[in-house]
Amino acid sequence: MSAHRYRQTQFDIDFLEPVMTSSSLSADPDLLAQRNFVESLKRHGHDFGIAHTAAFIRGIRDLGYKHSGTALDEQIDNADQAGAHSIHVLWDTAGKKPTWIAVADDGHGMEADMIRLAMAWGGTHRENDRNGFGRYGYGLPSSAVSQGRRFTVFSKTGTASEYSSVTLDLDEMSEGKYNDGHRIVIPEGKVTPLPPALAVRLKDLKFEPSSGTIVLMEKLDRLTWTTALGLKQNLVPHFAVTYRDYLRNLDIFVDGTQIKPIDPLFLTPGALYYDEDFQRAEALPEARFTVTNSEGVECPVVLRYSYMPPRFGQVDKSKERGKNNQRFRIRADNNGIIVMRNHRQIDVVGSKRGVLYFNNDDRYVGVELDFPPSLDEEFSITTSKQSVVISDRMWDKLKEHGLIEAVQQMRTKYDKEKAKLRGSGSSKAPTPSEKTMAEAEKFSKTPPSDRERLEQRGKENLERQAEKVAERTGRPKIEVVKELQAETIERPYVVKEESSPGAPFYRVEQLGGARVVWLNTSHRFYTRVYKGQDATPRLRAAIEVMLFVIGSCEVESVDDRARFYVSERSEWSTRLETALDILDTYLSEEGAGDSTIREEEQPDESVGATAAAA
Secondary structure: OOOOOOOOOOHHHHOOOOOHHHHHOOOOOHHHHHHHHHHHHHOOOOOOOOOOOHHHHHHHHHHOOOOOHHHHHHHHHHHHHHOEEEEEEEEEOOOOOOOOEEEEOOOOOOOOOOOOHHOOOOOOOOOOOOOOOOOOOHHHHHHHOOOOEEEEEEEEOOOOOOEEEEEEHHHHHHHOOEEEEEOOOOOOEEEEOOOHHHHHHHHHOOOOOOHHHHHHHEEOOOOOOOOHHHHHHHHHHHHHHHHOOOOOOOOEEOOOOOOOOOOOOOOOOOOOOOOOOOOOEEEEEEEEEEEEEEOOOOOEEEEEEEEEOOOOOOOOOOOOOOOOOHHHHHHHOOOOEEEEHHHHEEEEEEEEOOOOOOOOOHEEEEEEEOOOHHHHHOOOOOOOOOHHHHHHHHHHHHHHOOOOHHHHHHHHHHHHHHHHHHOOOOOOHHHHHHHHHHHHHOOOOOHHHHHEEEEEEHHHHHHHHHHHHHHHHOOOOOHHEEEEEEHHOOOOOEEEOOOOOOOEEEEEEEEEEEEEEEEEEHHHHHHOOOOOOOOOOHHHHHHHHHHHHHHHHOOEEEEHHHHHHHHHHHHHHHHHHHHHHOOOOOOOHHOOOOOOOOOOOOOOOOOOOHHOOO
């Protein structure tokens, strides 16, 4: 996901205007700055309430939504809690880049004064409610301003024939429009018709409910995916996973397409990709137990497990040619403990020092944890419901009820089945790029002293890798070392994949006698170039050869030259991320799309597959 760029507006700088006269200049500079600040606030109606409005809303805009999908989750949560049966996420179709986006539902709606309260931070009648999604009253306004600088809430109850609406525009706020002389207030609601473009779209979608709410976001300056194509291709799978358990009784549509559930453990009959190919996921027995919360209430917790065999992510070649298997992409995005709050996915927790660590091969190990809102304190649930931090007490409960043993059991089974596949001669053959580099090695001019140094480094790396695998699987270290040594002899050059958000687009290491190039599946280079929709086998092979050559120069370097590569690799990756983000904009204007969805990833059968980086 590309980082949001901060865009300074009049709203941001209005409070910085100097108001003190020249007679004040003899004061201490910092005191002068304080006086200017206080006077400017007074001029804009600040009444010394608990929050400074401008700074508060600036901070809220940067609340930390992972992407536009997680921001819109807040509004879907509200719609579901309002009793909606259908929810539509839609936008204008006049151009490739939407100028507005809306979330419309057929819930019970709100009266005019309640709309005003709902648009204020903390304005909820469900304050500290532990029975549903909402609890703090931050979701609607926070998610709306995180995407654009203007939003309007239209709503009507079953007894009203027309919508009432309230609009909040951050630019107008900075101009003092919402200042009543003492403070900034939410405008009063009024009966208004829907904007023509929105009304037409809803009519085209045959969605004109007798009651419900519509949140319309405009002046869009922070969408993660800026084109209609990118929005649809990313929101559809996101909602399919996040609300999978709700889609039995709730219809969600994105640009008119109905969302079908995706269970990332692939254990739910009828869900997408459940029986995609010739192998299915295997369920392990669930663990159900209770945890006493701070109020002394016994709260239920459920652990669900899924084991996926080594060939689970492969494509059944007997089926339609060119058909992608989406399972592997979904598993890569959900590798870890999938944490559900009230059956709605919140986060994926990848590791806990000294307790559990999920690495690349653990994509075949599925774990889902579901807890009620009454246990929020044990998971550090924030106002935006964006992330989870499992408490030490909860980790102890999870271990007590067999989490570690279940994961260990699935890992051991996977390693045995994978080793059996290798023994039957079904291990992955070297790719064209790997064979090319092995052949080109004959012409290497690496001095003997450097070869000895690389050999020693490779042995040390292999030993460390073997220790991690032995600790993770419970296998004897000497057995793992022999296996890795055999693999590195068989394939001296290897391309592998890993997910490392925020890291460079590739890295290279010497593992025994093999040179391994790791491609970062979380970087835009991987999603838009290496696995992009226009990438051919020839292009991928050429990219691999290029990275092998650059990587070889890096692992063979020492001292300042080695530090240069490490530093430059990070700089290249940052600039490449930005450049590809800009390139997406130009290509989308030509119809090439803006999607960041990855194509399928094939199971990793290469060197150290049983020892993917921990």
